[in-house]
Amino acid sequence: MRSETGFDPALYDRFPTKGERPRHEEAQLKRIWCAPKGWEYLTVVNNNYVGIYYLATAFLFFLLAGLLALVMRVQLAAPLMEVLPQATYNQVFTMHGTVMMFLFAVPMVEAAGVLLLPQMLAARDLPFPRLSAYAFWAYAVGGLAFFASLFVGLAPDGGWFMYPPLTSKSYSPGINTDFWLLGIGFIEISAIAGAIEIIVGVLRTRAPGMSLDKMPIFAWAMLVFAVMIVIAFPSVILATLLLEIERAFNWPFFDATRGGDPLLWQHLFWFFGHPEVYIIFLPAAGMMSMIVPTIARTELVGYRLIVLAMVATGFISFGVWAHHMFATGLPPMTAGFFSAASMAVSVPAGIQVFSWIATFAIGKPRFNTPGLFAMGSVVIFVTGGLTGVMVALVPFDWQVHDTYFIVAHLHYVLIGGMVFPLFAAMYYWTPMVSRTALSERLGKWVFGLMFVGMNVAFMPMHLAGLMGMPRRIYTYLPGTGWDLPNLISTIGAFMLALGIALFLIDMGRRFRLAPGGGNAGNTYGAGTLEWLPTELYSTRSIPVVKSREPLWDDPGLSDDVEEGRYFLPNSATGRRETIVTSPLLAEPQYLQIMPGPSPWPFAAAILTAGFFLALTVQAYTFAWVSGALATIAVLRWLWDTDQPVDQGDVDIGAGIRVPTYVTGPASHGWWAMVILMIVMGMIFAMALFSLAFLWGNQPGFWTKPLPLTEGLAIAAGYVGVVFAAWATRRLHRRGNSWATIPVILAAVAALLLTWLDARAWLALLPPDTSGQSAAVNAILCLQAMVGAIAVLMAGYLGWRAVKNLVSQTRNNTLDLTCLFVGYAGAQGLVGTLFARAIGA
Amino acid sequence: MRVEAGLTSVLSGWPPPVLDAGGPFAQPVVLLTWALLIGGTIVLIVVLAALAVALWGKPSLRRRLGGDRAIWIGGVAFPGVVLTALLIWGLRLTGDLQATGPRADEMRVRITGEMWWWRVAYLDAAGRTVIRDANELHIPVGKSVLLELASADVIHSFWVPNLAGKMDMIPGRTNLLRIQADRPGTYGGQCAEYCGGPHALMGFAVVAHTPETFARWQAGRRAPPPPEAQRGAELFRTSGCAACHTIAGTEANGLAGPDLSHVGSRRTLGAGILPNNRGTLMGWIADSQTLKPGNRMPGYKQLAPEDLAALAAYMESLK
Amino acid sequence: MRTWLILLGGMLVWALHFFGLYAIAEIAPHRAAVAALTLVCLGADVWFLRIISRLRRDDPFAAWRRSVAGAGAGLSLLAVAWQALPALMAG
Structure with a gap:
């Protein structure tokens, strides 16, 4: 093995070290990484807390947006129902899509990354814990304020993709649209902050020896996910900025009568919007690729191909945005190769599906709840993928575009590709953070209701679409014949909801958070590092990784790690710290001193949210004061992050010494800035x-x-x-x-x-x-x-x-x-x- | 209450219009749709069978599924072949169906999407408007018609599924769409791009005539309507209707609302949502906001029932 | 950086080809330009495959890198040809 940084890989052979470690080391770690008390729950930055806050908030938005869907399903159960008035319905469907995409799906998988990645990579924390805290609070406060606009009738009503000129000042004079533009623009900033954290975390804080080919597949998924956010989200940030400027200052970006073009918005929006679907899907596919091998009790088949498929998805997904615009009159050559790329993107998805099937085939699959959700996910996702290939064909798309056929397609893809893997993940990883696992008996009911309910709800929508039912209609007239499929869909939606309600009951009964150790442990017998015994500082010592499933290949690993026989069994400088490793081969490079809890990220997030909300309601003085204070809060939090310590280099275990302060391209700060x-x-x-x-x-x-x-x-x-x-x-x-x-x-x-x-x-x-x-x-x-x-x-x-x-x-x-x-x-x-x- | 008002859709869902072509610009897509639906179902069954074998199959079968080779065949080679065939079919068809400039002697109609109705203008060969109408289109059977689709406000989408796929109406652009009906009858349509407010109630009807009835319809349109219902005409003038509506041959020349020169001959009212008769006309004039909430026409509840009846009679006379 | 180029090389060629085609289709749709760009990109993939075939595989990471890069370049070869098909048919 050649070295990447000049580090001698032979040094790894010094581990596990022999002998007992001094008792006070563990006590010192516990003291340094102590649990918060009282108000400190607001200033905490540790990923074990922020990750859980983040997940819980995102799941709350899933439930809220789901409730909106149920109300809509009641309204559509029969023609000319009067449950929701027209204006309210238009706000409700806009919020359902927006909340599901921006406040649930992306934050949810980002949150899973914050919670899981440090454990999987055996790092003490992510490299910028205060940034995580800021990203979370900004999202939570901004998101809740955004959702609350629904209760005062000021929720946006232009559809989740907000096409101008409908959303321009002339046709949407109220501040409803501004809530969307400023609220979502702001939440995107939080998503980007999280993405920076994840990229640097995955590339620079892996356990020593965990070269790229040994990285857990979820980390690969999160890496591609975060890079895609960095490339795609700027497009929607710019689009929202331009539309807001057009509304506020009358600059005609999208006004065709003055040399703007409404199609510019569509290009900018979908350059973000289609990759967004894969941004949501990839982390969930990464979870599947972690869960399936454990459930099948064998290693993942085609690891190399899955990595390649994920990277290819990342690339190709940026070449499909115009398939949302086939009906806008694209030039024939353009329509043709966007159609081709849209079909091609199904190949990487097929590779992953067949990898999971192959893994089931060589293993001994178990039919427990995570397993059932994983299998159900394959069935639903493949169905949605097939209708996806259909709509990639331009002539067919001309017919079904903007009809309920598309509603069916996208829910099959997103529920099969994201929601079911997520439920599998929640069952699978609950023992890692909770004192007890969730109920298997109830879990099977949850799965059954959700699987059947999902199909009953969305399968008839294919037919409704072919029967001519357009999307985004608040009602329909008698004589269309759409009554029956809609009634069936409504019944299915309630079955699905019942399944989720059962899940909530199960969570309420069995989920007991155990961040400081004492969790249920490796119930499913998985092989990756997140199942090592952990405390708030993650693992006691940081193991040398020699394979993809270290826990399967070295049965003594847990004990050795717990006894401190690997890297960093103590705190070398007396502060919070983690080992920064090289991006390819994960060779130890230096010791990062990590910032601890601080009120400033929290304050900065509240003030930033205040800035954007005040702008929305046109309280400009308040906005500028809030913005200036937010800047000061950010600078104050940064003030104590760049602190060299007295020791130039320190022993991180077995006599291996690394520096405590590094500058230039090797430092994690440089990476984040780039x-x-x-x-x-x-x-x-x-x-x-x-x-x-x-x-x-x-x-x-x-x-x-x-x-x-x-x-x-x-x-x-x-x-x-x-x-x-x-x-x-x-x-x-x-x-x-x-x-x-x-x-x-x-x-x-x-x-x-x-x-x-x-x-x-x-x-x-x-x-x-x-x-x-x-x-x-x-x-x-x-x-x-x-x-x-x-x-x-x-x-x-x-x-x-x-x-x-x-x-x-x-x-x-x-x-x-x-x-x-x-x-x-x-x-x-x-x-x-x-x-x-x-x-x- | 609203059901009793007679709201009914001009678009009928059965047989599914996407699968029930009325002309040559929808027919090839019906074939494609069936191929996709059946082919997709077969592929789904194959994948599910593979999953079933992986979970419960004989060990020898499972071993065959469990390797890189299965992934290459199932994930790359198989979709590669199927997708290439589909792509070529799809591209050919796209080229065939994509409308280009007008053919010789082809009927041309400019349809403009407005919030929440359709302005219809029949054009002559030079592109001048010869007949103005709203919310329905009359065409002869067996002949292709070129539609020039535009928008007056926000983005709408024109879709009559029996006759062709949909095409967006975008401010600042004119998109072309070619349709043709091969059998006489009424074909329903509906706006497919969300355009705010009562987008759900923005219907459209295409009426296909035999050559004889089409000639009769055309002749009827060219003659100025006889002002039979004098009192209704007077009321139309004095109640302010003319500010928004045009009636050819009268002083009424408002442009905001649909042209009413031939409203009496239309199949529907309110953009494809009500049958057109004396009663629905009266109901619409008195209180269109209940029937189609959010539409741009104010209610005229202050009019006495006999005035409403007179106005409705006048509307009916405009053929 | 070198390792990333090796791992992503095939995909980068695909991206270059795709956005090149987009530019051609939007600015000046010509079948000849599409064909030329496609040939250049196919050539790049073949050349890249040759480079990959000579890469060392004496340790597990190098071998893994080589196999991922090879599969990626192979897929890229197929994807570039596939992507050119509609542009050539429509041009």
């Missing part, structure tokens, strides 16, 4: 695409842009910004005490350059003139926002320099500021030239 830059870059790229798209589709409204030559001076300025950021790092490393000054000046210069550029554009094209002017000004706004963040970071760095906290020759705060300022310069350079080049 991912954040990719997010910003994607938002920006989507804005550039919007400008080019409007040019291609509304050339009649185009004004000749500013001359390219005039932009060259500004472009040169941006190149200077990038250079100054680069030079700062070098100067600082040479020990120059004034080295922070160039980057601070560069950040200010970047903002000034944007102002110069904007002044020239505003003289030519005020933003509300045309689609072009709106898009150009949006690009400038994004640039100004990045510049403002760069100035804020530079100010923070300057303040730390004044406080003598930038003393080392290498310093993470300085590194990250330089990276971001450099990014701001590069983005400015591209934007300046691009806006002048399009339509020149």
Whole structure:
């Protein structure tokens, strides 16, 4: 085995160590990772708590959105029912879709990642615990406020994909739509925060020796999932931003009468919206691939192919967005290859399904509750996949698009692909976090009711669609013949609900949270690391991983880990810490000092939510105060995260020493910053695409842009910004005490350059003139926002320099500021030239 | 109460219109649909059989299923072959069905989606409007008709499943759709893209005529309607109806609502949701908000019953 | 970085091909351009497969990496050809 980092793999042979570890070590770990008391439940950042909060909240939204579905099913049980008035129904179906997609599905799988990943990877926690806490609180507060809009009749009513012009100010003058745009835009930020956490966690905090080929398949799924979020969500963030700007300031991005284009929204939305389906499906498929081998008591067949299938799904899912737009009159060539890609994406799904079948075939499958849910999931998901292939055919889609056939298809895919695996997972992993497992007897009833109910509810909808029933109708007239299929669907929906109610009863009776140890343990006899005995600090020591199912291959592993015979049996520095390993082979690189509980992430989340909610209800003063306070809270929480400790390097077990502070590309902070830059870059790229798209589709409204030559001076300025950021790092490393000054000046210069550029554009094209002017000004706004963040970071760095906290020759705060300022310069350079080049 | 008002759909669900083609632009899709439904069911049965073998099968069979080879065959090779065949079929058909510019001597109609009804304009060869109407389309059997689909406000989608797939009506664009009916009769349709408010109650009817009846219908449209019901016509003028509605040959030239020049000859009222007769006309004028909540027409409950009857009689006379 | 390129190479070629086709279809739909781009991408996949076949497999991780990359490049070869089919038929 060659090494990735210069670490000698032979050192692994020192484990398990011999002899007893001193008693006080375990007591010290317990003290450092102690459980919260009283108010501390709000400031806790440990994944065992945040993960459970997160899961519980997401599941609450599942139940709420499910109740909405039941009310809708009653309304549709017969023609011309008057259970829900038209306006209420339109809000209810919009909220059902929105809540299920944005407040249940994505947060739920993200929450599962937060809870499970550290245990599966045998890390003490995720690398940015405060970020997890922030992401959770922002989501919980924002989500609940968003849902509450339904009770005051202000819930959005434009459908979960919010097509303009229906959602524009002219046709939706109320603030209902703003609740959606600001609420969902805000919750997406929380999803991205979680994704950054998961990517860095999976790649950098795995147990030593857990090379990529030995990674649990769920970790692979979460890695692909998080990368997909980073690529896809910026698109919807930009779209919501543009529509909100159009509504608030009358910039006509989507107004066809003034050179905008409603189809731009559809492209931006579905570039996010279709990957979103796989974003939801992949983690659930990852859970399936963990559960099926355990249930079948054998190793997973085709691990390599499943990894490949997941990666391929990640790629291909970005090439299918336009299949939601076949009926908009796409050019024939475009429609053709989107149709092809939409069919192709079924191949990776087929690979996974056949891998599970193959695993059942070579194993000795058990028919316990997780097993039944896994098998049921295969049946339902395959059905939905087959109708998916059907609608990928353009002529068939022209008929069934926007009918109940699609409603049936998407519920088969999402319930089979996500909800059933999730229920399997809840039964499967409950013993890991609860003192008792859930009831097997009741579980079979839950499965039976849900499986039959699901099919009774959704199978007739295929027929209703072929009978001509469109989606999103609050009622239908006598004489259509849709009565019978709808009545059957309603009965099925209540069976499904009954199954879920039984599940809740079971949870209430048997689920007893045991975060600090004392859980029911490895009831199903699984082979992966999350089933090691754990406390709040995860495992006592961090094992060396030699295979994919270490617990099956080394029966003594649990005892050795529990006795502290592996890495980090104590706290080496007396603080919270975990081992950071290399991304490919997971060789130990350094010891990360982890931040502990803090009220600031909680405060920042409440204040950010306050900012967005105040914007929605147009309380602008309150919004700005809240936003400023949120920024201060974030800076305050960051203040004590970049702390070098006294010990330069420490013993992490068996005499192996690693440093406690690392800078540059090897550090976890650098990785997070690079991912954040990719997010910003994607938002920006989507804005550039919007400008080019409007040019291609509304050339009649185009004004000749500013001359390219005039932009060259500004472009040169941006190149200077990038250079100054680069030079700062070098100067600082040479020990120059004034080295922070160039980057601070560069950040200010970047903002000034944007102002110069904007002044020239505003003289030519005020933003509300045309689609072009709106898009150009949006690009400038994004640039100004990045510049403002760069100035804020530079100010923070300057303040730390004044406080003598930038003393080392290498310093993470300085590194990250330089990276971001450099990014701001590069983005400015591209934007300046691009806006002048399009339509020149 | 509303059922008693006579609300009934112009779109009939049985036999399922997607599977019951009325012309050559829907017929090939019926074949494709049956192939997909039957083929999909067979594949589902095969996969379920594989799952059943994996769970309960004989050890020798299970061993064959349990390996990378099964995954390659079941997950890659089999779908690869089936999908390629389907893709080629689908692409061919897409090309055949996609409407391009008007053919020689083809009837052209511009249909504009409005919140929540349809504006219909029959065009001549030069693209000028010759007949204005709303919410229903009259075509001769056996001839293809080119529809130019546009929108006046938000996105709608035009769908008459017996005759063709749906096509969106998008502000700022004109999409083309070709339809043809091979047997006389009425074909129901409904808006398929959510357009807010009473989207659920935005129906449409295509009436296909034999050549003789079509010629008669056309001739009837060209002649200005005789103002038989004088009192109704007077009421129409004085009650403010003309602010939103046009009646050809009179002062009424409002554009916000449907053109009423030929309302008496229409099959339905309220965009495909009510049969058209004296009673429903009176009910609609008095209180359309109960029948179709959220639509843009205010109620005229203040009118006395005899005034309503007179207005309705006038509407009926407009053929 | 090198390992990621090896693991994702096939998929990256597919992505390049797909978005190239999208650009061609939106800007200037030409059958010849589609064919040229497809040939280049198929060539890239074949070249990439040759590189993969020479990769070392002397430890479990290297062997795993090689087999995933090989399967990925093979799938990419199929997917690129598949993706070009509709564009060629419609062009």
